[in-house]
Amino acid sequence: MFIAGSIIGGNILNIEEILKVSEENGVDWIHLDIMDGNFVPNITFGLEFVKKIKQKTFLPLDVHLMVLNPDKYVEFSNYCDMINFHIETTHFPIRVIEIMRKSNPRIKVGVAVNPCTSISFIENMEGYLDNILIMSVEPGFAGQKFINNTLKKIEQAKKITENWKSKPIISVDGGINSENYKIVLGKGANYIVCASYLYDDYSKIREKILMMRKGL
Numbered sequence: 001m002f003i004a005g006s007i008i009g010g011n012i013l014n015i016e017e018i019l020k021v022s023e024e025n026g027v028d029w030i031h032l033d034i035m036d037g038n039f040v041p042n043i044t045f046g047l048e049f050v051k052k053i054k055q056k057t058f059l060p061l062d063v064h065l066m067v068l069n070p071d072k073y074v075e076f077s078n079y080c081d082m083i084n085f086h087i088e089t090t091h092f093p094i095r096v097i098e099i100m101r102k103s104n105p106r107i108k109v110g111v112a113v114n115p116c117t118s119i120s121f122i123e124n125m126e127g128y129l130d131n132i133l134i135m136s137v138e139p140g141f142a143g144q145k146f147i148n149n150t151l152k153k154i155e156q157a158k159k160i161t162e163n164w165k166s167k168p169i170i171s172v173d174g175g176i177n178s179e180n181y182k183i184v185l186g187k188g189a190n191y192i193v194c195a196s197y198l199y200d201d202y203s204k205i206r207e208k209i210l211m212m213r214k215g216l
């Protein structure tokens, strides 16, 4: 299982420190939340920022696009290792995936799903998905409460993909904390994204990661 640290949970006035504590304490991936102020009511950062982060860390980067018109953000795929866009933002997810892969053939591509969006559409996407990003909060902000209704989608994703030749990662993003990560992993997620829980106290990151890995 993989643990991705979402940097908006830390002190983003000091990104280098966030990257350093992540590298030193066992975070597997850096999760970058790109918000456009349109698809979600918040704005974070853009391409130039992601390019700089790429130069500053050896950890793989996971870009989570919370933007309208994801095909226009294809350039991000050249500066990260995984890119995810929201199914709610396009009628042509396979086309968007192909655009991302054409730009960077080594990239992993995933589709993110809001809490009230059903994931039955993935039945039509065998062979295209490297990741299914199940949102367990409404996208837009860190520090929100986990929505329990989204748990069943983890099991659904696992069931739908169980006979696929190439199995996508099943990731969960939003409201993960000490109370619920075991449930999330128990349902079949193998990649969890944490912002507030992980970065609220840098001195406890290592301990939290060890606990999550051991399932304690």
Ligand code: DX5
Pocket: 006, 008, 009, 031, 033, 064, 137, 138, 139, 140, 141, 142, 143, 144, 173, 174, 175, 176, 193, 194, 195, 196, 197
């Ligand atoms: C929410 C973002 C999440 C967020 C998670 O829109 O996609 O990645 O950073 O934050 P926490 O872990 O605090 O819920």
Ligand code: ZN
Pocket: 006, 031, 032, 033, 064, 173, 193
């Ligand atoms: Zn995210």
